[in-house]
Amino acid sequence: MALAGRSQKERKRNGQFLTPTKVARFMTRQLGPIQNGDRIMDPAIGSGTLLCAVIERVISQKEPIEFWVEGYETDRELCQTARQVLKRATALAAPLGITIHAQVHECDFVLDSNSLLQSQLPLLSDSNISEVDTPFTHIIANPPYFKLNKSDPRVRAIAGKVKGHTNIYTLFIALSTKRLSSNGRACFIVPRSFCSGTYFSAFRRELVSQTVPLHIHLFESREQIFRKSAVLQENVIFTFRRRQPDEEINQHTYLTISTSQDTIGLDKPISRRISTRRFLGERLGELFFRLPTSELDEQVLDTIDGWPGSVAEYGMRISTGPIVPFRTKEQLANIKSVKHGKAVPLLWMHNITPYQVTWPADNGNKPQGILLTAQKNGLLLPKANYILLRRFSAKEEPRRLITAPLLSEQYHHRWVGLENHLNYISRKGSSLKPEEALGLTALLNSALVDRYFRIVNGNTQVNATELRALPLPPLNVIEQIGKNIKEGDSKPPEAINTAVFSILHQHGYLDENFPIIQETRITMGKIQQAREVLQSLGMPQAQQNEISALTLLVLAGLSETTPWSEAQTRCLRIHDMMREIKALYDREYAENTRETIRRQVLDQFVQAGIAVPNPDEPERPTNSPHFCYALTDLTLKTKLIHLNDGVMPSNLFKRVKTPSSKYTEKDESSSR
Numbered sequence: 001m002a003l004a005g006r007s008q009k010e011r012k013r014n015g016q017f018l019t020p021t022k023v024a025r026f027m028t029r030q031l032g033p034i035q036n037g038d039r040i041m042d043p044a045i046g047s048g049t050l051l052c053a054v055i056e057r058v059i060s061q062k063e064p065i066e067f068w069v070e071g072y073e074t075d076r077e078l079c080q081t082a083r084q085v086l087k088r089a090t091a092l093a094a095p096l097g098i099t100i101h102a103q104v105h106e107c108d109f110v111l112d113s114n115s116l117l118q119s120q121l122p123l124l125s126d127s128n129i130s131e132v133d134t135p136f137t138h139i140i141a142n143p144p145y146f147k148l149n150k151s152d153p154r155v156r157a158i159a160g161k162v163k164g165h166t167n168i169y170t171l172f173i174a175l176s177t178k179r180l181s182s183n184g185r186a187c188f189i190v191p192r193s194f195c196s197g198t199y200f201s202a203f204r205r206e207l208v209s210q211t212v213p214l215h216i217h218l219f220e221s222r223e224q225i226f227r228k229s230a231v232l233q234e235n236v237i238f239t240f241r242r243r244q245p246d247e248e249i250n251q252h253t254y255l256t257i258s259t260s261q262d263t264i265g266l267d268k269p270i271s272r273r274i275s276t277r278r279f280l281g282e283r284l285g286e287l288f289f290r291l292p293t294s295e296l297d298e299q300v301l302d303t304i305d306g307w308p309g310s311v312a313e314y315g316m317r318i319s320t321g322p323i324v325p326f327r328t329k330e331q332l333a334n335i336k337s338v339k340h341g342k343a344v345p346l347l348w349m350h351n352i353t354p355y356q357v358t359w360p361a362d363n364g365n366k367p368q369g370i371l372l373t374a375q376k377n378g379l380l381l382p383k384a385n386y387i388l389l390r391r392f393s394a395k396e397e398p399r400r401l402i403t404a405p406l407l408s409e410q411y412h413h414r415w416v417g418l419e420n421h422l423n424y425i426s427r428k429g430s431s432l433k434p435e436e437a438l439g440l441t442a443l444l445n446s447a448l449v450d451r452y453f454r455i456v457n458g459n460t461q462v463n464a465t466e467l468r469a470l471p472l473p474p475l476n477v478i479e480q481i482g483k484n485i486k487e488g489d490s491k492p493p494e495a496i497n498t499a500v501f502s503i504l505h506q507h508g509y510l511d512e513n514f515p516i517i518q519e520t521r522i523t524m525g526k527i528q529q530a531r532e533v534l535q536s537l538g539m540p541q542a543q544q545n546e547i548s549a550l551t552l553l554v555l556a557g558l559s560e561t562t563p564w565s566e567a568q569t570r571c572l573r574i575h576d577m578m579r580e581i582k583a584l585y586d587r588e589y590a591e592n593t594r595e596t597i598r599r600q601v602l603d604q605f606v607q608a609g610i611a612v613p614n615p616d617e618p619e620r621p622t623n624s625p626h627f628c629y630a631l632t633d634l635t636l637k638t639k640l641i642h643l644n645d646g647v648m649p650s651n652l653f654k655r656v657k658t659p660s661s662k663y664t665e666k667d668e669s670s671s672r
């Protein structure tokens with residue numbers, strides 16, 4: 001291995017994270033057909049894994065073909081390795097009538113492309129740039145990941161040509177796009193961070209103007225993809241094609257989003273098509289790439305996109321804590337100084353938990369106070385009502401948005417210090433009302449808004465730009481949420497979350513059939529598979545939705561982690577189905593949703609022969625509290641069901657007799 005003798009630090013500095021074989025093979029499949037005369041480029045070839053995967057795929061087709069491959073690499077050792085590997089692959093292909101012309105350039109792709117284009121950078125300028133003489137039909141890459149500083153020669157080469165700041169990998173995407181032929185296709189594995197935030201705002205807008213997104217793959221686990229390189233960034237595989245002249249993206253344009261737990265599921269990922277309209281979200285002048293992985297995600301987007309308000313519209317502002325500790329070392333203080341009145345509390349990220357500001361709090365040796373003299377430098381905030389938010393969080397945490405109110409009536413100092421890893425919401429020229437602070441805190445901590453944020457945000461930062469662009473319900477609804485919290489007894493976070501959903505339902509800012517959820521780290525595999533089962537059983541599109549899939553799953557006794565081979569068929573009432581949907585899939589539907597499930601799901605299942613009412617007692621009256629449903633023999637004897645883990649045999653389901661009479665006295669009599 002070319003990099004085996006190099007330290008992790010050195011590899012990170014050079015952005016050298018080589019592509020795992022399974023990822024490389026998946027990426028080559030995204031390129032589409034490789035035809036005679038095609039030209040394929042890898043602008044960051046490394047040891048040659050990606051281009052070898054392309055050649056391997058062509059060899060597997062066993063058809064004579066002639067094509068060209070070209071790579072760029074700055075590391076001499078890697079460059080030599082890539083040449084040797086490509087030479088070996090070319091020799092293996094030759095006896096099959098496959099002619100490969102391979103070339104590896106030992107130079108910097110960004111500088112070389114900048115010179116080739118002989119004008120301003122593509123995607124990042126408004127100028128019309130002529131095409132290069134030899135465009136590529138396909139580009140595949142795992143570009144380096146690191147920030148560029150002002151002294152970098154690539155930055156100097158593109159000085160005056162780039163809108164805002166960027167990262168090395170976005171330059172690779174930008175330049176590669178310009179070197180694509182008309183309708184040419186590219187596939188990159190890159191950090192998800194380019195999908196959101198101000199940092200890549202201009203890049204996203206110009207990228208969409210030049211390309212058509214085709215496919216995005218997400219990994220549910222961050223830890224396996226580049227585990228040996230200790231990379232914990234959330235990576236995505238992004239496939240797009242060069243847009244045709246005068247081609248527009250409209251409501252009829254779709255792309256595919258797929259997911260897998262890690263590299264193991266890449267052979268059969270969970271995938272679904274979404275409208276490009278939902279993928280592209282624009283608000284307050286910012287364009288975001290949103291990645292909804294389920295029908296519920298799409299409902300979340302549609303719901304919150306329809307809210308009319310924003311922080312700015314309500315006279316509020318979002319700011320970042322002004323205290324940067326290493327710049328104010330002489331003004332940092334301990335708890336003793338705060339108690340003696342020489343200092344005030346200094347709040348860090350660790351002081352903020354959902355709904356709660358805790359001071360002092362154990363955080364190693366970090367100072368808990370800041371001297372009152374810091375007020376002269378404008379580093380302290382006056383006593384008022386604030387909403388405090390952590391600026392950093394990880395996808396593995398229960399909430400990405402971690403927020404707490406700081407209420408003046410509960411704070412006993414004239415000033416407060418906020419460290420730079422906190423954001424805070426305040427009101428311009430005055431103080432937030434307590435109901436506003438409590439209500440907005442609850443809304444931001446809610447599972448609904450947290451899930452929306454996860455769909456939009458792709459990095460560990462919770463930046464002010466995304467919060468400013470976050471749609472909000474009317475201020476009176478937010479205040480109603482705050483009053484509910486203030487007037488009631490102390491409630492656990494789960495109860496507050498439920499109250500947020502309830503009030504949004506009452507005011508019409510959440511569809512009545514939208515379920516209450518608590519968990520936002522949602523895994524969508526089983527639900528999507530169930531939808532595919534319903535499709536294979538011939539159900540109409542309206543009965544391939546999420547609630548139909550959930551109904552099928554609980555009738556089969558399947559949780560997200562239960563293998564399909566362990567599926568069962570049971571007799572369940574609608575009330576019991578809803579209870580199991582909540583327990584197994586964290587969807588709490590309102591009781592009045594029972595009629596929707598009966599008419600729009602179960603009646604359709606019965607008509608299609610998927611389910612049967614009262615198999616244990618067919619003459620049971622419809623008004624019986626024990627009226628129930630079970631999967632039919634037709635469903636049980638389905639010959640083949642194509643699922644994520646392969647083709648399942650005809651005995652997919654096993655019959656289990658469950659007496660329908662075992663219900664508690666607490667069950668409602670109208671629970672059909």
